[in-house]
Amino acid sequence: MSSTADIATIRRATVDDAAVLAELGATTFTETFGHLYPPEDLQDFLGKSHSTDSWRRSLSDPNKAVWLAVHPSSRHIGFIVVGACKLPVEQLEPTAGEVQQLYVLAEFHNLRLGARLMAAGFEWLESQGRTPLYIGVWSENYGAQRFYQRYGFSKVGEYGFPVGKTVDREFILKR
Template sequence: MPDTADIATIRRATAADAAALAELGAATFTETFGHLYPPEDLQAFLAKSHTPESWAQTLADPKRAVWLVVHESGRNIGFLVVGACKLPVEQLEPSAGEIQQLYVLAEFHNLRLGGRLMALGLEWLESQGRTPLYIGVWSENYGAQRFYGRYGFSKVGEYGFPVGKTVDREFILKR
């Protein structure tokens, strides 16, 4: 397997990346989950969550950090968002952190980019004193659950994640 450092670079995203992250966020969410929803629900979700404006807010939040994976061709192929925990956790610890989003385009899976992103995110969360850590993951995304399990995350709860009028069953994992 080629070294992923030769294939892609990972850098902290800046305000100038808001439009690129909106496009990549919509593409990765649709690729991963789009088949689960009626088109109107998917479009409603994307119109709210993956716009340049919503990404500009994320990038401007001092309690969050965002990384962007750029392929050697210059194409944006993945990203990570971490920060203060925003999941509906009962008795949430004030210092809790969260892996909020981690996506890599499917054609670039199995290149260990997710592991590189996790290492950066975990290091940043630790540097911010964020503990414990949480992740929300779709109840039927078994690959992601196995991936996060390798980092010591285990299920501690569930919640409903709205995508338009559809509400997904999500697991809350904690480390």
């Protein structure tokens, strides 16, 4: 029987990973949510949020950290982005942190990669003195909500998340 360590290694991403993350980010977002949007909205969002340039900026931001899950075949199969909280939280604490993105390719779900990525992200957030922690999650992504509840997150608000001209109802969770 193989362990989760045999499935993937987790490593800190660098600016040199921008193109890899652009492709992986676009693939995982489309795989998870692409069916919800008109094609033009999806393409607009992917062009802005998952371009190599947008990832290069994220990876250069000292207030963020990104980890990649890498399969033994060298295939990149998941990632987490953590940093200072950017959610629209009323009376946001100045030290608040956020799990900004957490995605794993669908074929690698249920192998505890999300938990391993969360551990890396939490360790970095703690080292930066980031507390409390927040996460934004789509209001109808029940699996993700259950996952985050296992980490002690609970709903404290809502906001609109734009994907092109479509605006999703998102929950703000806090731990």
